[in-house]
Amino acid sequence: MSETDIFVGRCIYCGGPGETDEHIIPHALGGKHILHKASCEKCRSITSQWERNPIKENWVEARAALDYPSRHTNFDKEIFPLEVVLRDGTKTVLNLKREETFGLASFLEYPLPAFFGGPNNEKGALVTGAMLIGFGPNSKAVAGKYGIKEISFTTSHKGTHFERMVIKIAYCAAVATWGLGCFEEDYALPVIIGTKNNVSFLMGCDPLGKIIPLIGKVGGDNCINVGVYRKKGDDKIMLLSG
Template sequence: MVESISHSLKRFLPAQQKKVYPPVGRCIYCGKIDDLTLEHVIPFGLGGKIEFPDASCRECAKITSNFEHTCLRTMYGPLRLLYGMPSRRKKNRPNKLPLKIKKTVSEEWSYTEIEQEKYPFLILFPYFTEPKLLMKDPAPPCRGAVADRFWIRGASPSFVFKQLLEQLVTELGVYSIMPEAKAHVVEFCQMLAKIGYSFAVGELGYGNFEPFLLPGILKAELSDCDSFIGSKVSDEAPSESLHELSIVETDKSNYVLVRIRLLSKLGTPTYFVVVGRFGIV
């Protein structure tokens, strides 16, 4: 059985403090200067309130919102409901989601449809190794984006998870239900790269460091992303804030290193992203 977040998310998760960076006046991803839009450093659908006006062109915004949307839809469903994430694809948005059930002890697993509001979601975070660039001895094996370990918790925007499961079993008159979730690790790495990079630009200024991850963000070129993106092997204690985001000092070279912990209040894994380096621009 999956460990669950014992409170309903609505009562449990704090809001992120709003922060607005000065407008950049050009797309921080491709450099274009027209048709600029507002960028959220952490997706709005995850409760992100760090804003970057005029910092992304429409084309790049389409790319970043695509991978963010994939992550949010599949890995963080209840948060989307919790924060009322606006959907540009309202028409395609299902009101009901498929839930795996076993009707009797001897029957095979099958699927039934459950309303989103009552859906037992799983929140998923992949574990990685430390970014190779930061390792003292970066010898293989390094798993990087090929995650085979996950932090998984059951969650619902408005129910206590365990009670929700019991209630659903009774309501549906079934023997058992099995919550499921899909992991999209490539899109998740793109999202981490985007959060890390846009945060570093906000904090340090556009053009003040050589960015490493633009091909990864814009073209999903992430074959060597284990060099740049990694996580802590052991979890840290839950924090009081919704998310944690900071520039971290590193003695390795002159790397710009960003520490990212999404939903840190839930005790989630900590990620490190080497977004670029100082000195050579």
């Protein structure tokens, strides 16, 4: 998706007044695509709460390493503590600067969405695993400099917040691509505004590549792919975003 700049003029979540701009990918993750005047203040306060845990709590280090913007934090003045065991067996905490941070971020893994035959959970998400990725450009050099043998990392995922943020990004991408009137039946909206919890119906991973090849592999930084999908014997066309 190239840089998007679309005027909407009403809330894409409740149909109310379009009071604030909506970034398709959150600004704090480097998102530049904007739906102008596309959310009311009330819906904004609901949707922004899903972003706090992943973006402001779990991914601060990674955002600093990747040079993503922050409205409230100057990453150059921040210290990033890292629990380590040194080669001589000493346990300590290193207070690293931005340019030395390992940029650690944890990501959860999920089964296929229930719509595509994965397991359903009416009450939330189903998690099958987790992975830790380091975005720091100099991790090996820093590990050598300080003599680091092991690192210790703690993260806390608040239930369904990250998942709802992802669903919101997908919904915004669909609105940007096909317009607000493109949904005959909207599965995502109740989850985004918090009136339904069946996250696992909509959102998941595709470890065997069963569905994603239909809409192309995601590649590069901040890339969203959107596409359509029709189940065999079903008239419904589903909008997909990956």
